[in-house]
Amino acid sequence: LSATPAKAETTYTIGTDVTFPPFEFANKQNKYVGIDMDLIRAIAKNQGFKVKIKPVGFNAAVQSVQSGQLDGVIAGMSITKEREATFDFSKPYFTSGVVMAVAKNSKITKLSQLKGKKVAVKTGTSGADYANSIKNKYGFKVVTFDDSNNMYEDVMTGNSAACFEDSPVMRYGIKQGTKLKIVTKPAENGSYGFAVEKGHNQKLLKSFNKGLANLKANGQYKKITEKYLGKDA
Ligand code: GLN
Structure with missing residues (x-):
């Protein structure tokens, strides 16, 4: 007392x-x-800081960090060369890639079958960048959504022929009942990182890296990923 x-x-x-x-x-x-939420909270506890989570959406979170309205973003955000121009990333904490998913009853299995069709993507994501980089080659049109659920919905209703989503997220969603199927191997493989505005919040970034290393060493990281992914972790 x-x-x-x-x-x-x-x-x-x-x-x-x-x-x-x-x-x-x-x-x-x-x-x-979720993995990001449990990780950031465990790291905060480990390093003696507090977090206020703002679930504003991927693109909004990324832009709010860039404009200094938020201190950091953790959102399954891929570490990319382009983003490194405006963000400082933590050490990578999870590997991921982009897959193409179609409706359960769709006959589409490859990119070349997307000719003349619509493809759903989420604004500001690496999946959207990937789609935009190949749309002329394969002759499809890109339609954008602010969140993954609306993007999936557009494919399930048949408006879009396919969507591009991160592989671990699409796999998990399908396991949980999302009525889509994955038809390609992961492309654009890379890693997720926690991000702050370039040159800002360096203390937070350092603490994240220290906390992440501690959680990996003491088994907490493994516990968190296994909690959500089981033996897939
Ligand atoms: N990993 C992808 C990206 O960084 C998608 C992230 C997300 O949709 N939350 O763009």
Whole structure:
């Protein structure tokens, strides 16, 4: 019962996607959970800072960090050369790639079958960049959505012939009942990182890296990924 005054801990506002399971999603109690959420909270605890999670959507989170309105973003965000021009990334914490998914009853199995069709993507993502980089070659049209659920919906209703989504997210979603199937091997393979605005919040970035290393060493990282992915982790 000693009255040790609590050391004032810095609170950082962290942006994330609205729904990107198993990395971030609202559970039945409407609390944000998932690998990214558990990781950032465990790292904050390990390093003695506090986080306020802002599930504003992927593109909004990325832009809010760039404009200094949020301190950092953790949203299954891929570390890319282009983004490194405006962001400082943490050490990578998860590997991922982009897959093409189609409706369960679709006969489409490859990119060349997308000619003259629509493809759904999520604004500001590497999946969207990938689609835009190959749309002329394969002759498809890109339609954009702000979140993954609306993107899937467009494919399930048959408006779009396919969507491009991160492989671990699409696999998890399909396991949970999303009525799509994956038809390609992961492309654009890379890693997820926590990001801050370039040159800003360097203390937060350092703490993230230290905390991540500690969580990897003490088994907590493994526990978190296995909690959501089981033996797939
Ligand atoms: N990994 C992808 C990217 O960084 C998608 C992230 C997301 O949709 N939350 O663009």
